[in-house]
Amino acid sequence: MTTIIGQPLHRTDGVAKVTGTARFSAEHPLARMAYAVLVQSTVAKGKITAIDTARAGAMRGVLLVMTHKNAPRLPTPKPPGKDEQPPNPKLSLLQSDEVLYNGQPIAVVVADTLEHAQDAARHVLVRYAAQPAALDFQSAKRQSRAPKPQPDRPSETARGNAESELARSAVRIDTVYMTPMENHNPMEPHATIAAWAGGQLTLHDATQNVSGVRKAVAKNLGIAPEQVRVICPFVGGGFGCKGSTWSHVVLAAMAARQAGRPVKLVLERTQMYGPVGARPMTEQRLRLGAQPDGGLQAVMHDTVSHTSFLDDFTEPCTSPTRMLYASAALRTTQRLATLNLGVPTYMRAPGEASGSFALECAMDEMAYALKMDPVALRLRNYAERDPEKDVPWSLKALRECYRVGAERFGWARRDPQPGSMRQGRTLVGYGMATATYPANRLPAKASAMIRPDGTALVRSGSHDLGTGTYTVMTQVAADALGWPVDKVTFELGDTAMPQAPVSGGSMTVASVGPAVQAAARAARDKLIALALGDAMSPVHGVPADDVLVENGWLVRKSQPGRREPAAALIARNGGAPVMADSESKPGDEKKQVSLHSFGAVFAEVHVDADLGIVRVPRIVAVYDVGRLINRKTGHSQLMGGIVWGVGMALTEKTEMDWRVGRAVNANLADYHVPVNVDIGAIDVTVLDGHDPYINALGARGIGEIGITGVAAAIANGVYHATGKRIRDLPITPDKLIA
Structure with a gap:
């Protein structure tokens, strides 16, 4: 078992960033x-x-x-x-x-x-x-149209007869949720x-x-x-824009x-605000039908999102609905309302962030209608297989996420009656929601070079958005090479390097990591072959499987005393660096299993009874994301997503002057993103796991799952605190005191 992968190593690019020597795109002097x-x-x-x-x-x-x-x-x-x-x-x-x-x-x-x-x-x-100009969403909605079909993003899906199952359900809810335009603001x-x-x-x-x-x-x-x-x-x-x-x-x-x-x-x-995209506004109608014991009979999710006359973009809000819960019947639709606005685009967890808000709030409403614990309702409808594709999960530990999260949060202390929990004049609410995001992977290439000075250089044309790519790829490379981390340099961000996919869709680690691992292993194997053929090497002529590279030294496993530094071997053989290239591609695993990450989010909210001001003193979240390459950067990634979820729930909205179609809060003073005072304690747990299907590392991406479920958990907590169900984000004081 490795001692490098999984360790909470400091960022390899940290010093460059805090000292100002990291050069961003506008800072190159020409x-x-x-x-x-x-x-x-x-x-x-x-x-x-x-x-x-x-x-x-x-x-x-x-x-x-x-x-x-x-x-x-x-x-x-x-x-x-x-x-x-x-x-x-x-x-x-x-x-x-x-x-x-x-x-x-x-x-x-x-x-x-x-x-x-x-x-x-x-x-x-x-x-x-x-x-x-077409600038009224409600008018455009009446002329909405289906988007062009895209892989994994169908405009309509169905299994069973949802209308019939809904009609015969003992308990039904029919609700509409709204999410606004949001801008990325990196x-x-x-x-x-x-x-x-x-x-x-x-x-x-x-x-x-x-x-x-x-x-x-x-x-x-x-x-x-x-x-x-x-x-x-x-x-x-970047966050998608x-x-x-x-x-x-x-x-x-x-x-x-x-x-x-x-x-x-x-x-x-x-x-x-405009020419580089935004999260589109959505209107989502959720209809759920259930048996008295909570078993879902029917799920119907109809989404309209806005798009542009210049080009289409679909916010796939129904994605989590199609796979998250078992139900007798399901129907989803996606439609587009075209406006004279700039083209919308991907924003952290596109579809899943907006869609999970609606779905998870609807599940909370169903739990109250059934007089059932929200966690128990989700467990009653736990999907043991992907209900959309009818294949097993590659790895799913969502039950454990619910259990650990509820225990760490203290969910058992919750009085289910809305408005029943108080601290003086402050109303206290407990809310929870499920988090999910697909595990994606695309082909990627990498190169590795062991240099005669005892250092190693590994490259891939990937990106570091502040997420830790430099660091985690250094760890993967060092582990595969058998090299000290401080002797390995990882470089990225250049089309002159081996090609890598977009750093989006939570796929960088899952895609680039295997390519880096393969290139590093190939370079290591070339180094071992060089030693085996060198009569002066201490490991000359021994079986290849009896040689390992450890801390930059070639070592015979059965006789650890027979060893030499790789630098000496390279110098003795002409001084040319040992190099290797590699490409890693996904196979047909998506035909065999369903690849998703999961999580459970629990939020405590405090609402001022007089002013309607909402605070979130603590959030507990537990995730099943496969193998975590770096505990520190991974923790930061998930915390960042949670912080954004707080903003989505309570503050973020692009305010438009709909007479002229221009944002009026197009600055960081008026577009309200959460700041330190808005964020309470965040307790993140990542379950130990290894996804055997996603790649050889067993690691999925984690860039986006952190935001999913957070807005719903907070909205559900607000209802528990106040008895007022706010279905139109963000949840601002005027909506609570109206």
């Missing part, structure tokens, strides 16, 4: 750098009838004002094949005068300084022929530096997907992917080519 600023539309729908750039273009330091009138004509991208999904939203690249949402990029100003570019951008004069805004050298383009881009950016930019510019290099060694938060390639990235490349010098384009905080 000679002759110019600075770009986006100009955005101020109407939600219409045509640009005139755009006057004369004054802006004549201002001090201005190098270029690029509009739809002078932007280079780009090739029309080929439509995706029959079974191919477009990897990114359609972009606004100054190819026409059409405006489809307020905040759409309509010009780029480039100048010798940022201040000159900002000043000139304010002097670009635009006239529009405004047209009536500390690092979107930023791109574009530089051309001949026909070669280098992009320093704040992204969760360097390979995806390379492909998308090349496709939009009509050049070969080999002509584009994308570099991103550090990401200052940096998983796609947005308009500003391609616009920066276009502007750099036009200006004939490197161009830096950094979005202002207000520009992070």
Whole structure:
């Protein structure tokens, strides 16, 4: 058993970050750098009838004002094949005068300084022929449509006859839940530096997907992917919004080519609302029917989420409903309401975060209707197999999550009567919910090099969003090599490195980890083969299975005294480093088993009886996520998701002026994310586990499961405290005192 994997090692990139030497995308110094600023539309729908750039273009330091009138004509991208999904939203690249949402990029100003570019951008004069815009969700909902089918995201599903089973159920609930638009707000805004050298383009881009950016930019510019290099060694938060390639990235490349010098384009905080996605608003109707003993007869989940006229995005809220509980019959539908807004996008636990709020609140309502403990109701409907796919789980310890969580939380002390628990004038509530997220994996590549100085270098074109990728991959590599952790360097964030998938969908560890492990083992095996063939080596000629690499030394297992440092072996054989490449791919395991992570979340809420202010003094959460590679970074990941769940429940909402379709709280002062004073004690437990199907490491991703179930647990706790059921997030004081 390894002594490295699972250990709570400090972040290998920690010193660089706290000392300011970690270089983020906007911080790379290039000679002759110019600075770009986006100009955005101020109407939600219409045509640009005139755009006057004369004054802006004549201002001090201005190098270029690029509009739809002078932007280079780009090739029309080929439509995706029959079974191919477009990897990114359609972009606004100054190819026409059409405006489809307020905040759409309509010009780029480039100048010798940022201040000159900002000043000139304010002097670009635009006239529009405004047209009536679709900005009312309820009206758009009446014309909703089914989304295009996507793998694992069907627009409709059914098993059994849900209508019939619901009608004959002894207890029924029929409720509607609403979730608002939310914006990602990473500390690092979107930023791109574009530089051309001949026909070669280098992009320093704040992204969760360097390979995806390379492909998308090349496709939009009509050049070969080999002509584009994308570099991103550090990401200052992404949460999904940096998983796609947005308009500003391609616009920066276009502007750099036009200006004939490197161009830096950094979005202002207000520009992070609209052109780079958001969590879409949803309306979700849940109908549940149950027997008197709590057995679910019927589950019906109908979701409408908003999308854009520019391109479609579906928030798959029904995903957890389809697999989480056993029921006699089930039906789910997904529909889209199209609005003149920017294209929505993935946001931490897309679908599962919004969907689990509705489903888990509905389960709580059913528990009260049955006069049944909420944990007991979930155990009564525990799915021993995936009810959607009718296959066994790869590993499921959700029962243990409920047991350990309830015990650590003190759930047995809960008086089930709403409003019955108090501390003076403060109403106290206990709520709980189930957490779940699929275990995803994609192909990934890695390389490993054992150098003659006794150090090792391992690379993969992955990403570290602050989640600990540098650290956990160092641990995986060191364990597979048999090397000291402090002698192993892991590098990422460059398309010049072996290709890795997007760091999204909680798949980085599950995808890149096996590739790193395989490359490191291959390099180790080459080292052992070198020693076996070297007459001067202490392990020369012994059976290969009698040799191991331990702490950077080659050692004979049966005679530990026969050993030598790997550096000496390499030096004696010409000094060339020992290198290996590897690729790791998922197999057909998804046909055999269902791959999911699970958890149980328990929340204590305090509600001021007079003011309706909600506080969450403590949350207890227990997770089944397979093998945890690093206890410290993993704990931080799960805590971060829980904190975001508190924000989702109580504070986060993109407030729109629906007359014009623009966010009015597009800043960190008015868009309320949780801060330290909002967060109480968070007790996280990860069960020991090893998923034998997901990969050789037995490790699933954990980036998103932490947010799932949290908003519901808090909302359920608020009901227990007050007797008021709030079904429209966020839960603000006005909704409780109305």
